[in-house]
Amino acid sequence: MKKLKIALAFMTVMMLLAACGSGGDKDVPAESPAETPQEEPAEAPAEEENQEEPEAEEPAEEVKEYTVDRLYPFESDTHRIYAGEGNEYASYDVYVDFVSQERIQLRENNGGTEIVRVLEKKDGTLKEVIFEPETYYKENFLSKDANTDRILLMEPIMEGTSWKSGEETSTITAVSKEVATPYGTFDAVEVTRVTKSDSGDYTNIDYYVENMGLIKTLNIGEGYEVSSSLEKIEENVSMNEVVNFYYPNAMDERIFLYRKEIAFTTNDIPRMLLIEAYKDLPKEAAPVLTPGTKVNYLYLNQDGMVYVDLSREFLTEMNAGAGYESLILQSLANTFGDYYATDKVLLTIDGETYESGHILLREFEPLEVNYDSIVDMN
Known part of the structure; x- marks a missing residue:
């Protein structure tokens, strides 16, 4: 029995010596803690992704999603007042005569005359399809045939989008332009329209705001500038x-x-x-x-x-x-x-x-x- 105990003790000592010898050759335990720092950077991208989430919600991303429908909503029983500068007829009022799913009939009164316009939203465009000057009576023109075909807005709503209507060339020149009006200051989509004629070229700039429509128009020519800016919106009025x-x-x-x-x-x-x-x-x-x-x-x-x-x-x-x-x-x-x-x-x-x-x-x-x-x- 005493001999067996001595043999077991001798084997235990030999195993410990062998273990110490193998650790000295490979030194694996000394390197294993270094794997932890290598795993930690793997968690860093997750933290960076969390930091990038607010960037996806910045206004710049929203602008890219603008549509004609959002930039020019159709309204009912609404009275808009535009203040003018540079011309006695630059100020005008707008009432909504009639509206359907695709068309809206607007009545503009600038103090000197009344004009009826019918606009149509279809296939990603906003067009003026009927123009009736000197119209002082109220009649529904929504179902009448078009007498004009002028594109006012066209998708995609992004800088550089361009189209032509007759002698008029229109281009979206900005999608987040700060514009001040008597009604307030807004980030607007800017549409620049250039018309060529025998008497020279002239420029109109229209500004549209999401869920509000047209808020300002500039008419620029040689030696003059006329503006019409939104001053007031009255809802549920006749x-x-x-x-x-x-x-x-x-x-x-x-x-x-x-x-x-x-x-x-x-x-x-x-x-x-x-x-x-x-x-x-x-x-x-x-x-x-x-x-x-x-x-x-x-x-x-x-x-x-x-x-x-x-x-x-x-x-x-x-x-x-x-x-x-x-x-x-x-x-x-x-x-x-x-x-x-x-x-x-x-x-x-x-x-x-x-x-x-x-x-x-x-x-x-x-x-x-x-x-x-x-x-x-x-």
């Missing part, structure tokens, strides 16, 4: 318009003039509001449209005449002699002719020529506007 209504006075065969203010909101049907106001009689006035009369259509035609088609109740409920009926027709012609700024009104009954017991109008024979013997009751 466009109030004063309309002249004419009524017969059977006592002395004259016609009375009454002015009424009508509040138009976006997508209102103008003829419905006009007829409702016409049937609302002032104290001294006699009716033109009877209670049961319906207006089938009312519009200004391309031939310059107003076309109005009434239901048969206009005849059956009238109950008037020849002279009084003439005053009624004259009052109607004056009212609609005045509103559409024309001197001829073509009246029909349920699509047929006008015929009563006293008056017969030939096919396509218009009523003539006549302001003689008008008594202004305002």
Whole structure:
């Protein structure tokens, strides 16, 4: 037994000596701690990625995602006021007459005239498709054929994007331009339009802001600069318009003039509001449209005449002699002719020529506007 213990002790000593000898040759344990610093840099990229996350949310990245739809949202019942410098007509107001998914009809009033523009958003572009100057009546042009084709904005919304419309060349010259207006200071997309003509070149610069649309326009030429800048936005408002209504006075065969203010909101049907106001009689006035009369259509035609088609109740409920009926027709012609700024009104009954017991109008024979013997009751 004693010999076995001595043998085990001897073997243990030999194993320890062997272990110490192998450590001296390879020195592996001395190098193994150095692997830890090599693993630590592997964690550094994770920390750097966390530091880079805010950079992905910087405004510069948002600008690259601009779209026409975001830069020019369609609005309803909105009144915009632009302050002008450099020209007496540089200041103007804008109302929204009508709006659909792809088109919007705007009415601009600069104090000297009213212009109707229809803009269309489609396939990544914003175009002006209808331009109607000197338009003082309200009518829906959204479904009408285009009479112009001018591109205002085009994707991709990035610096250098360019397009041409007729003699006008447009280029996105900046996507984050600081622009000051009376309404505030904004980062805007800048579109520079250069038009060539026989009298020389001139430049327009438009500024668009996300979710706001057009905020400023510059018109630059030799020796002049005109600007129009957004000053105010009013929401949920109507466009109030004063309309002249004419009524017969059977006592002395004259016609009375009454002015009424009508509040138009976006997508209102103008003829419905006009007829409702016409049937609302002032104290001294006699009716033109009877209670049961319906207006089938009312519009200004391309031939310059107003076309109005009434239901048969206009005849059956009238109950008037020849002279009084003439005053009624004259009052109607004056009212609609005045509103559409024309001197001829073509009246029909349920699509047929006008015929009563006293008056017969030939096919396509218009009523003539006549302001003689008008008594202004305002």
